[in-house]
Amino acid sequence: MNPSHPLQKVLVVPCSGIGKTYGTVSREAAYIVTEDLRPSETRLLALSKLVLGDEEARSAVEGNPAITIDGCKLACATKMVIESGGSITQDYAVLDVYRRYRQFKPQGIAELNECGEQLAQALAAEISQVVDRMNADQTGGSNG
Amino acid sequence: MVDLPKKKVGVVACSGEELPEGTITRLAALQVLEKSRPDDTVTICLPLFLAGGEGDRAFAKFYPTISVDGCELRCAAKATEKYSNKPAVSIMVRDLIEQNQLSEPKGRRRLNTAGIQAVEATAQEIVRSVDELLGRQWNRRSGELIQLEISGAVQTVTAQDSNTATCSCGSGIPVQNVIVAGQQVTVVGLPLIFQQFSEAGKNPNSETVNELMNTIKIYNSISSDDEPEYRQAIQKAYTQFWFTEKR
Numbered sequence: 136m137n138p139s140h141p142l143q144k145v146l147v148v149p150c151s152g153i154g155k156t157y158g159t160v161s162r163e164a165a166y167i168v169t170e171d172l173r174p175s176e177t178r179l180l181a182l183s184k185l186v187l188g189d190e191e192a193r194s195a196v197e198g199n200p201a202i203t204i205d206g207c208k209l210a211c212a213t214k215m216v217i218e219s220g221g222s223i224t225q226d227y228a229v230l231d232v233y234r235r236y237r238q239f240k241p242q243g244i245a246e247l248n249e250c251g252e253q254l255a256q257a258l259a260a261e262i263s264q265v266v267d268r269m270n271a272d273q274t275g276g277s278n279g
Numbered sequence: 280m281v282d283l284p285k286k287k288v289g290v291v292a293c294s295g296e297e298l299p300e301g302t303i304t305r306l307a308a309l310q311v312l313e314k315s316r317p318d319d320t321v322t323i324c325l326p327l328f329l330a331g332g333e334g335d336r337a338f339a340k341f342y343p344t345i346s347v348d349g350c351e352l353r354c355a356a357k358a359t360e361k362y363s364n365k366p367a368v369s370i371m372v373r374d375l376i377e378q379n380q381l382s383e384p385k386g387r388r389r390l391n392t393a394g395i396q397a398v399e400a401t402a403q404e405i406v407r408s409v410d411e412l413l414g415r416q417w418n419r420r421s422g423e424l425i426q427l428e429i430s431g432a433v434q435t436v437t438a439q440d441s442n443t444a445t446c447s448c449g450s451g452i453p454v455q456n457v458i459v460a461g462q463q464v465t466v467v468g469l470p471l472i473f474q475q476f477s478e479a480g481k482n483p484n485s486e487t488v489n490e491l492m493n494t495i496k497i498y499n500s501i502s503s504d505d506e507p508e509y510r511q512a513i514q515k516a517y518t519q520f521w522f523t524e525k526r
Contacts, residue, residue, distance in 0.1 A: 150326070151294040151324045151325055153324055165296065166388045179296055180297070181294075181298075183293040183354035184297075184352065187352065187354040189352060209331065211329075215326050
């Protein structure tokens, strides 16, 4: 990597799940990472732009590593990033995350219950660690 | 007995996570799906038009669809038209904010007061469009909907859970290809319709084909010019289905 090239932002792409709780968890986790935990290292990308084929969104996906979060097995976020020419560093399925944190049973669609919020927090913490590793690799690459 | 899906209205929200207006589309759609018109509406996640199957892409052909967009990109309207069918109604939140002279919404994760007002205004506009699409009018005296049009298919529907947003993700709408005037045409809902008619013991005679056509036209747009060719194709396809089932 060119040392003068600014560090890439990690794209966080949640699914656009509207009718299911896990979709809401995916979105909430993405907000926690991009607004609270790692705001300067990450960027939230709306899936609808990739569906439309928006040039700026496609360009962002082509030029930055992505972490996808899917609410159901259809894995729309992961499929759309791949379809748009992106590379995925880590893909998360909320159901799998829930299996690791069974004490946090999420409920609610428009608004998550407390357990749903806690599950989103737990997922966001995992994502933040991945972002840190990616940034460390990037910085190491730049220095080396 | 197979229940045909009731004639419902599809609501496709852009759900744009990057903007407060995207959150407004999602919350307004959910309000309509869960509270205002739970029995009359259904939704699908926008990405399924690409990431899903043929049944998902048939969504806007099967249901008259209202697209709800947050911004001028109009991702929901354009993607719905590109991959499924032209939306019957397109709503844009920023237009409604302007029309209702609301303040700027803020907080894509937690909306401010102006954002919540915009959710209400958007939900009201969706409801108005749903009722219009279903051929209904609001009786201001009784405060109830006046149902103007009831079809046989509508009456056979099983009641839905009125507190849950009806999400079509992964359910897919069954489609079948038939040859109409030498061209392959996709008819949405046809496998279910054939199954229902066959189970009701309806022979493939002229009267049955009339009934079939009436039911098919609920879910498919067929012009009167094309109807004779469709009729022939449907008669042939149903006769084949009938004898295969009875074998």
